[in-house]
Amino acid sequence: MRNSTNQRAEDYPPCMVGSALANLWLRLLTVLVVLFLVAACSSSGESSPSDSGQTDIASALNSMLEPSGSGVLLRVPDGLDSTVVPATFTRNDIYPPTQMYVNPPQCTGTANESATDGYVSMQGFVIDFCSDSSPPPDGNGQLAGVDPFLEAAVGVVVGTQLKKFDSGIYYPTDSNSTDKRCRWNGSSYDCPGSDGKGGAGSADGKGCDVNQVDAPGPDGLKLVSDPTCRCEAKLSGNGWADWIDHWLKYASNHPGILPQYTYFTGNDTNTPYNESGGQAGKAPMFAMDWSSCWVSDINDLVALQNAFWRTRETWFNGLVPQAPDGQRDPTNQEGMKYYWGWNETPVSKSIDSSPSNWDSIVVKLPAGVKTISELSPSARSRLSSTLDGFVKDNSIPLGKPQDAYVLTLTESQSDGNSDVWQRKFSCQPYDFNADGGKLKINYLANSDQASDGKGACWLSS
Numbered sequence: 001m002r003n004s005t006n007q008r009a010e011d012y013p014p015c016m017v018g019s020a021l022a023n024l025w026l027r028l029l030t031v032l033v034v035l036f037l038v039a040a041c042s043s044s045g046e047s048s049p050s051d052s053g054q055t056d057i058a059s060a061l062n063s064m065l066e067p068s069g070s071g072v073l074l075r076v077p078d079g080l081d082s083t084v085v086p087a088t089f090t091r092n093d094i095y096p097p098t099q100m101y102v103n104p105p106q107c108t109g110t111a112n113e114s115a116t117d118g119y120v121s122m123q124g125f126v127i128d129f130c131s132d133s134s135p136p137p138d139g140n141g142q143l144a145g146v147d148p149f150l151e152a153a154v155g156v157v158v159g160t161q162l163k164k165f166d167s168g169i170y171y172p173t174d175s176n177s178t179d180k181r182c183r184w185n186g187s188s189y190d191c192p193g194s195d196g197k198g199g200a201g202s203a204d205g206k207g208c209d210v211n212q213v214d215a216p217g218p219d220g221l222k223l224v225s226d227p228t229c230r231c232e233a234k235l236s237g238n239g240w241a242d243w244i245d246h247w248l249k250y251a252s253n254h255p256g257i258l259p260q261y262t263y264f265t266g267n268d269t270n271t272p273y274n275e276s277g278g279q280a281g282k283a284p285m286f287a288m289d290w291s292s293c294w295v296s297d298i299n300d301l302v303a304l305q306n307a308f309w310r311t312r313e314t315w316f317n318g319l320v321p322q323a324p325d326g327q328r329d330p331t332n333q334e335g336m337k338y339y340w341g342w343n344e345t346p347v348s349k350s351i352d353s354s355p356s357n358w359d360s361i362v363v364k365l366p367a368g369v370k371t372i373s374e375l376s377p378s379a380r381s382r383l384s385s386t387l388d389g390f391v392k393d394n395s396i397p398l399g400k401p402q403d404a405y406v407l408t409l410t411e412s413q414s415d416g417n418s419d420v421w422q423r424k425f426s427c428q429p430y431d432f433n434a435d436g437g438k439l440k441i442n443y444l445a446n447s448d449q450a451s452d453g454k455g456a457c458w459l460s461s
Helices: 020-043 056-065 123-130 237-250 287-291 298-310 349-353 377-393
Strands: 072-075 084-090 153-158 181-184 345-348 360-364 406-414 417-426 440-444 456-460
Touching: 056 072, 056 360, 056 406, 056 417, 072 345, 072 349, 084 349, 153 377, 237 298, 345 349, 360 377, 406 456
Parallel strands: 360 406
Antiparallel strands: 072 084, 072 153, 084 345, 153 360, 406 417, 440 456
């Protein structure tokens, strides 16, 4: 909290202003108090209003996020041991929220997970993957697990070294690009084994999902243009909306493997998924995995990812994941959170072991959440544990700004357009000891004399 800096002497009672001289002294005293408070806040690690949690690195990354900027890569550790691993390319002309992977993305942890994905029973899946160990499912089979869409994600951001890791291969959605796609070797497909190794992940990430939906149309066009599952450029019209239209019209199940999935047969594109009948004939979110293809141009990535997002009410049935009761409206902020908003760019696995190439560790807050303190106590505790584990797994020394640099990434709706979400990096000082944790995020403002005008944001114990 800060005292107002625009208090006027004239606002004080007459008994406090007996003369013009007293008035002058009061003005001077007010200025001195304000300067003292600003200096005190800066020295204690809090940001002054002019700094707004910015450092030189945060400002540089925010410039990269501009639509005219180079963009950045976000990477969340996932345990994959493939040659290439998935990262997300993001920039502020990409509009959907939740730009960093959440785990497990199929779940909401609110006892609202659907018993079906619209086609098959999901009860066993929900019990196995979405429940939390404490408390267990109750007698009605309801769960009280963790909602990943309300949790902070921890990863890294690569901006300065973007060209070193940018593969030029972009899937506009979640796509299992490095663990469940088959690589075309010129005559046949090499698919990943039961251990997840092999396939496209053992090469460059170009490939077709083991359940790939091609959606062949009467004109001979498919969603993909070649055996590597490159997106069909002939469907790029209207900002790639033609690709979405083709998907809705001609998508069919993968022959002989998934005969039960007949989306979008009988699909009512005019009824939102939160209304009665709005789920019929539409698809769960993982349909993007099976249908996604890759492009080699950033502008095509942006356009196709936004096309999926703008048309979500026409193809998504709102069942996997399922927003909590009362929040399933896809047009309000809470309902929008339950969307797989990340894309996939296959990058060298060396990104995970190259801290020198990271611009910063990233704490990505849930869409619409502005500060770490807004997270629930349990979410803050889990964030502290995740950060602690990340630091230990990567042998990152604590206490020095350049060794344990950390920034917070927030997502908020753009003014005047609720469908447009924008991202921003900043430093949010926070002491996790209050939540039973061991770490602290420290902030040195740009204006602090000790920062050389650069500012800093780092983890310490």
